[in-house]
Amino acid sequence: MPRSRSTLLTVSLAATLAGALLLPAALATAAESKSTVVVARDPQSIDARNRADAARVTRLFERALLAFTGKGSAPEAWRELGLVPTDVVAIKVNCNDWTIRLSPHPELVTALTKSLATVIPENQIIVYERRTSDLKNAGFTPNTSAVGVRFFGNDEGGGYDPEQRLTRIVTKTATKIINLASLKTVDGSGVVAKLTNLVVGGSSDGFGMSCFLKNHVGSLVDEDMSKCHNDPDMLAEIASRPAIRQKTMLVLADGLRATYQRGVPWYWGGIILGKDPVAAETVAFQVVNEKRVAEGVAPLALPGHVRTADATYHLGNSSLERIARVDLTTSD
Amino acid sequence: MGLESVGVVAWVVAAAALSAPPAVKPVATLDGFVLQTLPRGFALESEPEIYGTPEHKEKSGTVFDYIDGGGQVYIAHGLRKLLHVRMRDAEQRVLTLDVFDLASPANAAAALADEGICAPGSKPVDVGVPARVHHYPPEYLLYLVKGRFLVYLAATDELADVVRALARQAAAAIP
Numbered sequence: 001m002p003r004s005r006s007t008l009l010t011v012s013l014a015a016t017l018a019g020a021l022l023l024p025a026a027l028a029t030a031a032e033s034k035s036t037v038v039v040a041r042d043p044q045s046i047d048a049r050n051r052a053d054a055a056r057v058t059r060l061f062e063r064a065l066l067a068f069t070g071k072g073s074a075p076e077a078w079r080e081l082g083l084v085p086t087d088v089v090a091i092k093v094n095c096n097d098w099t100i101r102l103s104p105h106p107e108l109v110t111a112l113t114k115s116l117a118t119v120i121p122e123n124q125i126i127v128y129e130r131r132t133s134d135l136k137n138a139g140f141t142p143n144t145s146a147v148g149v150r151f152f153g154n155d156e157g158g159g160y161d162p163e164q165r166l167t168r169i170v171t172k173t174a175t176k177i178i179n180l181a182s183l184k185t186v187d188g189s190g191v192v193a194k195l196t197n198l199v200v201g202g203s204s205d206g207f208g209m210s211c212f213l214k215n216h217v218g219s220l221v222d223e224d225m226s227k228c229h230n231d232p233d234m235l236a237e238i239a240s241r242p243a244i245r246q247k248t249m250l251v252l253a254d255g256l257r258a259t260y261q262r263g264v265p266w267y268w269g270g271i272i273l274g275k276d277p278v279a280a281e282t283v284a285f286q287v288v289n290e291k292r293v294a295e296g297v298a299p300l301a302l303p304g305h306v307r308t309a310d311a312t313y314h315l316g317n318s319s320l321e322r323i324a325r326v327d328l329t330t331s332d
Numbered sequence: 333m334g335l336e337s338v339g340v341v342a343w344v345v346a347a348a349a350l351s352a353p354p355a356v357k358p359v360a361t362l363d364g365f366v367l368q369t370l371p372r373g374f375a376l377e378s379e380p381e382i383y384g385t386p387e388h389k390e391k392s393g394t395v396f397d398y399i400d401g402g403g404q405v406y407i408a409h410g411l412r413k414l415l416h417v418r419m420r421d422a423e424q425r426v427l428t429l430d431v432f433d434l435a436s437p438a439n440a441a442a443a444l445a446d447e448g449i450c451a452p453g454s455k456p457v458d459v460g461v462p463a464r465v466h467h468y469p470p471e472y473l474l475y476l477v478k479g480r481f482l483v484y485l486a487a488t489d490e491l492a493d494v495v496r497a498l499a500r501q502a503a504a505a506i507p
Contacts, residue, residue, distance in 0.1 A: 048469055049469050049470045050469075050470055098400075099402075099451075099471075099473055099486065100468060100471065186401065207401070210401070217400070222397070226394070226396040226403075228401075229396075229404055261451065262448060262451055263447075263452075263466075264452060264453060264468075265468045
């Protein structure tokens with residue numbers, strides 16, 4: 001790391017410790033009883049044409065991982081998260097190729113897989129999406145061979161589990177799951193907002209965001225996918241299915257390029273990392289709302305399905321009082 | 333008819349066949365929309381796809397198979413069918429053309445005005461019909477309406493001229 005780069009660490013514990021300067025190990029201790037979510041930024045990790053700087057993205061990810069676990073190296077961090085050498089890790093990505101391109105940046109995926117490969121062989125890592133063609137369109141090279149990280153879709157994943165109605169990549173092949181979402185705002189406007197308000201009983205924005213809780217819609221049997229559009233609480237239910245709930249070891253959002261309004265891009269240059277998907281989703285809303293307020297756009301209310309994930313399915317914490325947000329900012 | 337007359341008729345038929353323009357298969361069609369050619373240097377990446385609604389699936393499935401939850405807004409605006417064409421040139425640059433049949437001109441106009449489709453911040457662009465464009469580097473996105481169709485074009489901004497030319501061509505392809 002160049003000497004000119006400085007790292008600012010801040011932790012917000014229900015806003016009472018906001019701005020306090022602490023070391024990563026201390027952060028883990030201070031936040032022990034809460035769900036820790038790391039918000040790491042390096043504005044120079046991405047340029048204004050959506051080109052990521054691989055070296056900076058790698059450092060960004062490593063720093064976030066180590067801060068989250070309080071460990072000093074990637075292998076230690078992964079072991080802390082429960083990874084063992086025999087594990088097969090499935091990484092669910094969300095390839096957004098429609099209008100604004102918000103597919104996961106290959107540089108971040110590479111940083112993640114290289115880091116995992118300090119503990120498990122690369123071929124025990126599967127990056128998957130609904131269809132292999134989705135991955136291809138997002139810039140990944142499909143690979144089902146016995147060499148290197150595997151990239152393929154549910155369409156080549158051995159079918160679906162009839163009980164959980166999820167791809168067998170999740171239910172059978174993988175022993176651990178990483179939820180790699182995109183920081184995508186889908187706030188309602190126009191006709192859909194009016195319809196959504198009726199459907200979800202007055203919730204102002206329907207999904208609000210397509211982030212961690214929506215990512216596993218792409219793990220569903222095809223015919224079930226569109227059902228969630230009229231039932232946002234289904235997102236919480238999907239995340240509670242045994243394979244997803246029990247195997248998820250990390251959630252990570254790619255916010256190098258994000259949207260803070262539907263269809264309006266924003267080069268945020270950051271990632272959100274944690275283990276609790278509900279807390280991470282709540283912090284993702286917080287991050288987006290900080291930008292919306294700065295841009296004079298009304299903030300999004302936390303939608304019902306996030307609260308349902310907490311209160312009904314006990315998947316994690318949706319209350320900021322029970323979340324320890326750790327901010328890491330890298331700048332030269 | 334004598335042999336001489338038969339010969340004349342045969343000659344006329346043969347000549348007509350030779351002088352007629354060769355029958356060219358359109359690149360992509362959707363009911364009233366017929367795209368005859370692709371922009372110079374581009375080829376179809378795959379066969380054009382046609383999507384329908386959950387009630388009326390088409391050969392490629394429903395709009396949700398293509399754009400997931402993004403399909404809701406088009407259903408709300410009366411979507412009947414969607415043609416999706418993806419093209420690529422030798423430099424691996426991708427050009428997308430989507431044609432939404434929204435059942436009526438009023439639906440198509442309302443869709444263009446809906447920020448759930450054409451996000452805030454778009455600007456009008458002159459392609460001969462009502463149209464709006466977003467330039468979010470590196471993307472260049474263009475929406476136009478003609479008749480009951482909403483047409484969406486997307487590419488990187490280095491292809492902005494190609495997008496505008498294809499927009500004019502697409503508009504002309506709608507009767």
